[in-house]
Amino acid sequence: MGTDLPILRRLKTSGRVNSYLVLTYLLLVLFGVGGLIVVVGYSLQWAIVEQAKRELSLRGMMLAQAAHEFREHRVRFTDSSFRSWLRTSAHDLSARIVVIDPSTGSAVSSDERPAADALPNPAVLTDAREGRIGVDIHWDQQFLERRLTAIVPFFGGGVQKVVLQGIVRVSVSMTPVQTEIRSTWVRLLGAGAAILMITIMVSLRLARWISTPLQALTLATEAVASGDLNQTVPSVGPEEVRRLAQSFNRMAERVKQLLDRQRAFTANAAHELRSPLTGLRLRLEVLQRHAQQEPHLIQTYLPQMDKEIAYLQRLVEHLLTLAGLDEGQTFPRIPIDLAPLCYEVAEAAELLAREASLLIKVEVPSHLPPVAANAEAMRMVVRNLLDNAIRNTPAGGVVTFQAQGDERTVTLAVADTGQGIAAEHLPRIFDRFYRVESGKTRSGRGAGLGLTLVKSLVETFGGQISVESQVGRGTRFTIALPLIVPEPQHSQSESHPGSSGGLLQLPLTAGGELLAHD
Numbered sequence: 001m002g003t004d005l006p007i008l009r010r011l012k013t014s015g016r017v018n019s020y021l022v023l024t025y026l027l028l029v030l031f032g033v034g035g036l037i038v039v040v041g042y043s044l045q046w047a048i049v050e051q052a053k054r055e056l057s058l059r060g061m062m063l064a065q066a067a068h069e070f071r072e073h074r075v076r077f078t079d080s081s082f083r084s085w086l087r088t089s090a091h092d093l094s095a096r097i098v099v100i101d102p103s104t105g106s107a108v109s110s111d112e113r114p115a116a117d118a119l120p121n122p123a124v125l126t127d128a129r130e131g132r133i134g135v136d137i138h139w140d141q142q143f144l145e146r147r148l149t150a151i152v153p154f155f156g157g158g159v160q161k162v163v164l165q166g167i168v169r170v171s172v173s174m175t176p177v178q179t180e181i182r183s184t185w186v187r188l189l190g191a192g193a194a195i196l197m198i199t200i201m202v203s204l205r206l207a208r209w210i211s212t213p214l215q216a217l218t219l220a221t222e223a224v225a226s227g228d229l230n231q232t233v234p235s236v237g238p239e240e241v242r243r244l245a246q247s248f249n250r251m252a253e254r255v256k257q258l259l260d261r262q263r264a265f266t267a268n269a270a271h272e273l274r275s276p277l278t279g280l281r282l283r284l285e286v287l288q289r290h291a292q293q294e295p296h297l298i299q300t301y302l303p304q305m306d307k308e309i310a311y312l313q314r315l316v317e318h319l320l321t322l323a324g325l326d327e328g329q330t331f332p333r334i335p336i337d338l339a340p341l342c343y344e345v346a347e348a349a350e351l352l353a354r355e356a357s358l359l360i361k362v363e364v365p366s367h368l369p370p371v372a373a374n375a376e377a378m379r380m381v382v383r384n385l386l387d388n389a390i391r392n393t394p395a396g397g398v399v400t401f402q403a404q405g406d407e408r409t410v411t412l413a414v415a416d417t418g419q420g421i422a423a424e425h426l427p428r429i430f431d432r433f434y435r436v437e438s439g440k441t442r443s444g445r446g447a448g449l450g451l452t453l454v455k456s457l458v459e460t461f462g463g464q465i466s467v468e469s470q471v472g473r474g475t476r477f478t479i480a481l482p483l484i485v486p487e488p489q490h491s492q493s494e495s496h497p498g499s500s501g502g503l504l505q506l507p508l509t510a511g512g513e514l515l516a517h518d
């Protein structure tokens with residue numbers, strides 16, 4: 001490989017993978033193509049020389065045949081007719097021809113050079129006597145060049161006796177042959193160089209195709225490691241690298257989303273905590289300064305402060321539960337009958353309903369089939385739904401709380417005759433901190449976390465929540481929780497808690513009793 005500086009520089013700048021790939025390619029091609037060129041070159045060279053030898057032998061034989069005809073017509077080699085034929089033939093063939101008469105040892109030449117110099121050595125003469133044609137290449141002192149020579153004997157005489165009539169020695173310059181050989185080598189080397197250049201270009205491209213996306217990935221990963229999450233890498237290169245890039249992008253996006261969500265969550269939480277705390281603080285200050293002179297302020301402020309504290313309590317409870325769920329905390333699940341729990345929460349809600357001049361209808365059977373859930377969490381779920389219904393229903397309305405079980409699910413439903421939720425808000429009411437701003441909303445505000453929490457909890461227990469609402473008519477939230485079915489004979493259970501659709505399979509306690517809920 002040459003010391004092509006730009007290439008070396010490119011190899012250096014484009015990283016190790018690149019260099020390894022390019023170098024491997026180059027070495028392979030260099031050895032492969034180089035070897036092939038040497039083999040092909042020498043074969044062609046040999047073939048060219050062989051062809052030249054064959055051609056010259058053929059010419060020699062034709063000349064020998066002609067010389068033989070002359071002899072048969074009693075023309076002597078020294079006769080002018082023979083000499084002129086010799087000259088013409090030599091001119092036509094660009095060759096030097098010498099005809100030797102073995103009987104006298106004399107020779108005639110087609111040119112002015114002394115013919116004696118052209119006499120073949122005794123070994124060749126012996127060959128000729130035996131009828132063999134000799135071809136060889138040697139340095140010619142007279143021409144001062146390499147020449148190709150063919151020595152062809154020709155015979156005469158009768159059937160009984162065959163005598164050597166003469167020997168034709170024809171020689172041509174090797175220059176045309178050498179020129180042809182040289183041009184063949186030049187063509188071959190040119191082709192080799194072209195192949196090498198193409199290989200270098202292709203392998204550089206190929207290497208870059210593979211290593212550039214890897215480098216981009218490395219840089220992006222380093223950036224992410226140092227805290228910059230705004231990283232996407234182009235999905236280019238080979239299939240595997242493309243997949244890696246796509247996974248990386250998805251991962252970076254997901255991490256960014258999670259972090260953004262976390263930040264928003266903290267910011268929202270702080271915001272929600274601040275206003276009730278400020279309210280509390282202001283009222284406390286007023287009381288501290290004026291309670292002695294104006295004791296009626298205590299009557300006014302204390303219930304308000306109580307409400308704020310209740311709100312804060314609920315908010316903190318929601319925040320803690322959500323944070324726990326985010327971290328992957330789970331509620332211990334045991335088989336429970338939800339009916340008593342429903343009654344308990346509904347009873348507490350009745351107080352609120354009465355305050356709001358609402359009728360609350362509880363249509364819950366005394367027992368429900370067991371579901372695998374957590375009593376505390378389910379209480380939070382039901383309380384939130386009832387609380388929402390009461391707060392969003394004007395005085396005189398009805399809140400209906402229904403529960404029923406069939407062979408697959410336990411369904412809880414909270415319906416109200418309240419203001420309803422507009423269709424544009426419906427898809428978002430389960431989002432964190434999402435609230436529908438409405439003037440008609442009854443006293444008390446929420447942080448917009450209740451439904452988020454309800455949905456998360458229900459889903460943790462493998463259930464689903466849905467909502468239907470009509471503005472001005474009312475809203476209905478429905479929760480479906482999968483039943484526990486007694487474990488079948490083969491103990492390997494396929495369905496997992498939380499897997500949607502399938503029935504949940506948890507063992508009941510001994511004697512088929514449900515574990516007690518508190």
Ligand SMILES: Nc1ncnc2c1ncn2[C@@H]1O[C@H](COP(=O)(O)OP(=O)(O)O)[C@@H](O)[C@H]1O
Pocket residue numbers: 384388389392416418419420421429430434435436437445446447448449450451452475
């Ligand atoms: N039964 C209902 N009727 C009308 N609107 C409701 C009802 N339940 C929830 N919403 C609306 O959905 C929004 C989100 O509810 P939620 O997540 O419980 O937050 P909040 O803390 O405000 O109660 C509420 O702001 C409320 O406007």
Ligand SMILES: [Mg+2]
Pocket residue numbers: 384387388446449450451
């Ligand atoms: Mg709520």
